[in-house]
Amino acid sequence: MEAGLSWTDERVALLRRLWEDGQSASKIAAQLGGVTRNAVIGKVHRLGLSGRVVKPGEDASAAARAKPTQAEEIEIAIAVVEAQAPEPVAILSHRPAPAFPPPQPPAPAAELVALAVSERVTIMDLRDSMCRWPLGDPTTPEFRFCGGRAITGLPYCTHHAQIAYQPAAERKRDRRVAGFR
């Protein structure tokens, strides 16, 4: 398994809210990153959260919020980004994408980069083996994940893995180019 991504308080909190919100184990696993749906289900049971029930026809007061408010979606988007940040690995160091990206300067290779990350999916469409690199501002409804094909064993596609994982020596030099988009 990926080192550094254990059941931190933050990840457990996100698991709780997504599970209680009716998300499937596989989707939750994809959003957390570094865990399989089995791990999620196992954790759900150990937390005593199993037996999620939203029976049609029963008291709908708490359960029947058909659709989350925009504020709730934003909250979850932020929680996802925060809960995903892995610990640094031995040689490679991981620089998690900022939750609040700086305003984008006119990037020189904007078109090339846009091609490389053209997929773009919402949290709901994010599946296992999809790149979880956040795109845009998580406080807006336009927030997306890259969604490209993730490298096996990593949460990012080739393009974003290059940005996220860099030898320490190259970090300074490449910092300028490593922004969003």
Next chain:
DNA sequence: CCCTGATTCGC
């Protein structure tokens, strides 16, 4: 074949 959660059991 895609997916779902539940359970067991070696670690």
Next chain:
DNA sequence: GCGAATCAGG
């Protein structure tokens, strides 16, 4: 406690 393997389904 953790989660892969497995089971039992939709």
